[in-house]
Amino acid sequence: MRLAAAAAVAAALTGVLVTAVPAEAHTTLTSSDPAKGATVTSPAQIRLTFADPVRFTGVVVTDARGGHHESGKSQAVDNHVTEAVAGPLAAGAYTVGWRVVAPDGHPVTGEFGFTVKGGGGTASSAPASSSAPAAPASQPSAGSTKQGSSAGWWWIGLAILVVALAGGGLALVRRRS
Incomplete structure (x- = not known):
């Protein structure tokens, strides 16, 4: 049961982070x-x-x-x-x-x-x-x-963050099981 809850939280967090749009305040x-x-x-x-x-x-x-x-x-x-x-x-x-x-x-x-x-x-x-x-x-x-501009680097950083959070969530679930 805990594993399913942790997986659902990780999936929801990943969905929010992946679909977040960065602020485009670069000047022109x-x-x-x-x-x-x-x-x-x-x-x-x-x-x-x-x-x-x-x-x-x-x-x-x-x-x-x-x-x-x-x-x-x-x-x-x-x-x-x-x-x-x-x-x-x-x-x-x-x-x-x-x-x-x-x-x-x-x-x-x-x-x-x-x-x-x-x-x-x-x-x-x-x-x-x-x-x-x-x-x-x-x-x-x-x-x-x-x-x-450097907007592409924002997406790369976001992808690294998502992978790190997902890996940390899995490690936490395995430790508690």
Whole structure:
């Protein structure tokens, strides 16, 4: 009888834990200046706007050859992040990669491209500051946007917890029998 009760409790607990939905409070990029895929004259700064206030920000501006063009550390005020651009940009395709920490504590990353039209500066690259995040591994086309988060790790942790609880319940039942 005790075994059946313990099994029922374990099954109910497992059902609750497996069907629980994690809170998705990760922020998203709502707009940028320059906008993703835009063709613009050389901007003096990159401005990102998020759905929620963010902290611990990092922004990189890279050209098609991987050269960095950010100047100093990015600045965050509420849900706006700005990054100064190091000098005028030469005509060509550029990628903005960013990483912020959302209000729920999870890091959120993304990237988008824009194009600088004629006139700009020289093609030389400014060295990246040591506090900036690494450049994106791939260079997307000017119109693409990528965003990511660590929500998948939550599910892995939940699965480990369920297995541990089930194993502990079985051990307790066997000890009492």
